[in-house]
Amino acid sequence: GSGSWRRSRLRSGAPAHRQFSSGGAYPNIPLSSPLPGVPEPVFATVDGQEKFETKVTTLDNGLRVASQNKFGQFCTVGILINSGSRYEAKYLSGIAHFLEKLAFSSTDGFDSKDDILLTLEKHGGICDCQTSRDTTMYAVSADSKGLDTVVGLLADVVLHPRLTDEEIEMTRMAVQFELEDLNMRPDPEPLLTEMIHEAAYRENTVGLHRFCPTENIAKIDREVLHSYLRNYYTPDRMVLAGVGVEHEHLVECARKYLLGTQPAWGCEKAVDVDRSVAQYTGGVVKLERDMSNVSLGPAPFPELTHIMIGLESCSFLEDDFIPFAVLNMMMGGGGSFSAGGPGKGMFTRLYLNVLNRHHWMYNATSYHHSYEDTGLLCVHASADPRQVREMVEILTKEFILMAGTVDVVELERAKTQLMSMLMMNLESRPVIFEDVGRQVLATRSRKLPHELCALIRSVKPEDIRRVASQMLRRKPAVAALGDLSGLPAYEHIQAALSSRDGRLPRTYRLFR
Numbered sequence: 001g002s003g004s005w006r007r008s009r010l011r012s013g014a015p016a017h018r019q020f021s022s023g024g025a026y027p028n029i030p031l032s033s034p035l036p037g038v039p040e041p042v043f044a045t046v047d048g049q050e051k052f053e054t055k056v057t058t059l060d061n062g063l064r065v066a067s068q069n070k071f072g073q074f075c076t077v078g079i080l081i082n083s084g085s086r087y088e089a090k091y092l093s094g095i096a097h098f099l100e101k102l103a104f105s106s107t108d109g110f111d112s113k114d115d116i117l118l119t120l121e122k123h124g125g126i127c128d129c130q131t132s133r134d135t136t137m138y139a140v141s142a143d144s145k146g147l148d149t150v151v152g153l154l155a156d157v158v159l160h161p162r163l164t165d166e167e168i169e170m171t172r173m174a175v176q177f178e179l180e181d182l183n184m185r186p187d188p189e190p191l192l193t194e195m196i197h198e199a200a201y202r203e204n205t206v207g208l209h210r211f212c213p214t215e216n217i218a219k220i221d222r223e224v225l226h227s228y229l230r231n232y233y234t235p236d237r238m239v240l241a242g243v244g245v246e247h248e249h250l251v252e253c254a255r256k257y258l259l260g261t262q263p264a265w266g267c268e269k270a271v272d273v274d275r276s277v278a279q280y281t282g283g284v285v286k287l288e289r290d291m292s293n294v295s296l297g298p299a300p301f302p303e304l305t306h307i308m309i310g311l312e313s314c315s316f317l318e319d320d321f322i323p324f325a326v327l328n329m330m331m332g333g334g335g336s337f338s339a340g341g342p343g344k345g346m347f348t349r350l351y352l353n354v355l356n357r358h359h360w361m362y363n364a365t366s367y368h369h370s371y372e373d374t375g376l377l378c379v380h381a382s383a384d385p386r387q388v389r390e391m392v393e394i395l396t397k398e399f400i401l402m403a404g405t406v407d408v409v410e411l412e413r414a415k416t417q418l419m420s421m422l423m424m425n426l427e428s429r430p431v432i433f434e435d436v437g438r439q440v441l442a443t444r445s446r447k448l449p450h451e452l453c454a455l456i457r458s459v460k461p462e463d464i465r466r467v468a469s470q471m472l473r474r475k476p477a478v479a480a481l482g483d484l485s486g487l488p489a490y491e492h493i494q495a496a497l498s499s500r501d502g503r504l505p506r507t508y509r510l511f512r
Contacts, residue, residue, distance in 0.1 A: 052068070052069070052448060052449075053448070054066055054067070054068045054436050054439075054440070054445075054446040054448070055067050055068075055247040056440055056444065056445060056446075057247070057251050059235070059251075059254060059255065059258070059259055060259065061235040061236070061258075061259055061260070062234075062235045062236030063235035063236070063238050063239070063240065063254065063258055063259075064238070064239045064240070064440055064441075064444065065239075065240045065241075065242075065247075065250055065251050065254045066239055066240070066241045066242070066436050066437065066440040066446070067241070067242040067243070067245050067246075067247040067250050067436075068241075068242070068243045068244075068432055068433075068436050069244070069245075069246075069247075070243050070244040070429060070432065071244070072244055072429070073143060073144060074124070074141055074142065074143055074144065074244060074429065075141070075142065075143075075144040075147065075150075075242060075243060075244035075245045075429075076139060076140070076141045076242070076243045076244065076429045076430050076432075076433040077139070077140055077142075077147065077150050077151065077154065077240070077241070077242040077243075077245065077250070077433075078137055078138050078139030078140060078154065078240075078241055078242075078433060078437065079137075079138045079139075079154050079155075079158050079238055079239070079240055079241075080135055080136070080137045080138075080238065080239045080241060080437040080438065080441050081135065081136045081137075081138075081158070081232065081233060081237055081238050082134065082135065082232070082237040082238075082441060083096065083099075083131075083135070083136045083232040083233065083237065084096045084131055084132055084133045084134045084135055084136055084210075085097070085131075085133050085208050085209060085210045086133045086134050086205040086206045086208055086274075086278075086371075087134075087232060087273075087274045088208055088228075089204070089205075089208065089274055089276070090272060090274065091224070091227070091228055092216045092219055092220055092224055093208060093209045093212065093213055093216055094175070094209065094211070094212025094213060094216045094217070094220060095212075095220060095224065095225060095228045096131045096136060096210070097131065097175060097210065097211055097212040098168075098171055098175065098212060098220050098225065099129075099131065099136065099225065099229075100129050100130065100131040100136070101171045101174045101175060102161065102163060102167060102168070102171050102225075103129030103138055103157065103161075104116050104127050104129060104138075104157055105161060105162070105163075105164075105167045106161070106162045106164060106167065107156040107157055107160045107161050107162060108156060108160040108162070108264070109152075109153075109156045109160065110153070110156065116153065116157070119149065119153060120140065120142060120150075120153070122146070122149075123142040123143040123145065123146030123149060123150065124142060124143050125140050125141060125142030125143070125146065125150065126140070126141055126142075127139065127140045128140075131210075132210075133197070133206045133208075133210055133371070134206070134371055134372065135438060135441065137434065137437065138154055138157055138158055139430070139433065140153065140154060141429070141430065144244055144245060147242075147245055147249060147250070147253060148253055148256075151240070151250070151253035151254065151256075151257050151258075152253070152256075152257050154240075154257075155257035155258050155261065156257075158233065158238075159233070159258075159261060159263040159264065160261075160263065160264045161264060162264070163222045163225055163226075163264075165222075168220070168221060168222065168225075172217050172218065172220075175211075175212050175217055176214075176217055178211070179211060179212070179214060182211065186301055188306045188382075188481050188482075189380065191287075191481065192306055192308045192380055192479050192481060193308075193367070193369070194209070194210060194211065195285040195287065195308070195479035195481065196285070196308045196310045196376065196378050196477055196478075196479040197210075197369070197376070198285050198479075199282070199283045199284055199285040199310075199477040199478060199479055200280055200281065200282060200283070200310055200312065200376055200477035201278055201279060201280060201281060201374070202279075202281040202283055204276065204278065204279050204281075205276060205277070205278040205279070205373075205374075206278050206371055206374065207278075207281075226264075226265040227265075229263070229264075229265050230265045230266070230268060230270060231270040231271060231272065231273050232270075232273070233263065233265075234270050235258070238258075239437050239440045239441045240254050240258065241433055241436045241437035241440065242433070243429050243432045243433045243436060244429060277373045277374075278371065278373045278374040280312040280374055280474065281475070282312075282474060282475025282476055282477050283475070283477060283478075283490070284477075284478040284479075284480070284490040285478070285479050285480075286479075286480045286481075286484055286487070287480070287481045287482075288482075288483070288484050289481060289482055289483075290483070302362070302384065303384070303385065303482070303483065304362055304382040304383060304384065304385075304482060305382065305383065305384070305385045305388050305391075305480070305481070305482035305483050305484065305486070305487075306363075306380065306381070306382045306480070306481045306482055307380070307381050307382070307388065307391060307392060307395070307478070307479070307480050307481075307487075308378050308379065308380045308381075308478070308479040308480075309378060309379055309392070309395050309396070309399070309476055309477070309478055309493065310376045310377060310378030310379075310476065310477040310478075310479075311376070311377055311378075311399070311471045311472065311474050311476055311477070311497075312374060312375065312376060312377075312471065312474045312477075313368060313370065313374075313375035313376060313377040313467070313471060314370075314374070314375050314467075315370060315371060315372055315373050315374055315375055316370045316371070316372070316375065316442070317372060317442065317443065320463075320467050320470075321370065321375070322452075322455045322456055322459060323459050323463040323464055323466075323467045324368060324370075324375065324377060324467055325368060325418060325456075326411070326414050326415055326418055326456060326459045326463075326464065327377070327402060327414075327464050327467060327468060328366050328367070328368035328377060329345070329348070329414040329415075329417055329418045329421075330348060330349060330406075330410060330411065330414040330464070331348060331349050331350050331366035331379065331398070331402070332345035332348020332349065332350055332351060332365075332366060332414075333345070333348055333349075333350025333351060333354065333355065333363075333364045333365040333366050333379070334350075334351070334355075334363070334364075334365055335362065335363045335365070336355050336359075336361060336362050336363060345417060347410070347413060348366075348414070349398065349401075349410075350364040350365065350366060350379070350398070351364075353398065353401075354381070354394055354398065358390075358394060360383055360384060360387055361381060361382070361383050361391060361394070362382045362383055363380060363381055363382040364379065364380070364381045364395075365379065365380050365381075366378070366379050367379075367380065372442050376477070377471065378477070379395055379398065379399070381394070381395055385482060385483035385484075385485065385486060386486060387486070388484070388485075388486035388487050388488075389486050389487075389488055389504065392487070392488050392493060392496075392504065393488075393496065393502070393503060393504045396493060396496035396497050396502040396503075396504065397501065397502035397503070398502070399472065399497055399502060400472070400497070400499070400500070400501060400502035401502070402464070402468035402471075402472075403465055403468040403469040403472055404465070405461075405465075406461035406464045406465060408461065411459070411460075411461055411464065415456050415457060415459060418456055419453050419456050419457075422449060422452060422453070422456075423449060423453070426449055472497060472498070475494060476493055476494055476497050478490060478493055488504050492504050492505050492507075
């Protein structure tokens with residue numbers, strides 16, 4: 001070891017100390033003053049916000065190009081499209097799901113997915129496609145030097161996919177597998193989110209299925225996809241967004257590859273584009289299911305019943321969006337065995353009032369989904385099937401309390417947590433990319449983080465009470481999964497939410 005080596009050095013009479021760099025050339029110059037003869041360093045400075053502005057240019061065909069400067073070697077560039085399951089009212093349900101799986105397959109310019117990946121690899125790039133209910137996003141992260149190649153590739157992937165029979169067949173298998181996986185997961189959250197949207201917006205827009213229903217898997221073919229693409233993949237519904245790129249360069253690439261190209265489905269005009277606005281209906285969606293076999297390991301997973309109760313909030317374009325986001329943060333919550341820590345929100349209401357007081361609750365979490373024309377604030381909870389009634393009542397009471405007094409300390413804590421989450425998430429390039437893209441797609445401009453923080457800071461207790469009371473006037477949306485023998489009637493849940501204290505009406509049975 002080094003110890004024996006040191007001993008032998010000492011024994012051999014070698015000097016046991018070494019000259020440090022402070023001796024020698026510049027005697028006695030303190031580290032706080034510059035060395036003589038060394039050029040003055042130029043440090044980066046923070047000068048106002050104009051450096052962070054998001055630049056937006058609209059091309060002649062209506063396509064918007066948005067960029068955000070960010071220093072570093074890599075950039076994230078992508079195309080966001082107003083397309084998703086909410087636009088499938090006149091089509092077979094499941095097209096957006098198929099398109100997500102078909103992304104980055106063969107195109108006019110690339111013979112296969114491998115071709116695309118190899119091209120990206122030359123620039124250290126990776127690609128991904130994600131669909132939500134209202135947006136489809138094709139994105140690439142790569143070295144900034146490869147910007148031209150990347151934009152060319154994106155244009156090809158979005159506008160000139162081959163959609164061969166073989167690829168569609170592979171996609172059918174992938175979709176089938178994903179549906180089976182969705183139903184087998186011990187974590188029911190994705191399935192519940194699907195159900196609560198279906199309950200809240202019966203048969204319209206964001207209530208339509210996000211995942212392809214089994215019966216449609218075989219029906220979706222190239223013809224169906226093309227008829228959808230013709231209407232929704234149009235330049236006026238797209239944004240090319242880039243983070244870590246020069247705006248002028250991005251615009252130049254967009255002109256080169258995205259102007260005047262004829263897409264694979266021809267150039268006929270888009271005819272029946274769905275412009276319907278989300279209609280909140282409220283209602284209940286139940287899925288009776290034996291959840292006793294979802295355990296993956298030898299120890300049985302506790303059999304749980306999952307409930308989600310939601311109410312309409314507002315769209316992200318309205319001013320009340322910020323108070324709702326703060327309210328969602330105030331509710332917080334999580335699983336009963338998520339280990340808390342700073343920033344985990346262990347002081348949120350669902351922890352303090354629900355999980356800490358009722359040891360039998362396995363989960364209580366608040367979610368806020370928001371869209372261009374509506375929003376949904378919901379709370380998910382899970383417990384043993386025998387305690388479903390009690391669990392529902394605990395949730396309805398929490399909803400009523402939202403419109404009650406708001407503690408100033410609790411409000412400040414939620415605001416600080418929301419701001420810190422916002423700022424911490426925006427440290428990462430893909431998140432900035434998505435933020436730029438989505439905001440420009442929806443509003444043609446972007447609110448910068450410091451503007452959002454100012455709005456969050458200005459939320460007052462009365463704003464929270466106001467948005468909560470407004471929300472409680474609507475019919476609830478309820479999703480229930482598992483053994484539902486103890487589930488109260490929908491009318492009773494509705495009555496509890498419009499009562500003063502959130503209690504369920506007492507039901508007297510003849511035989512207890």
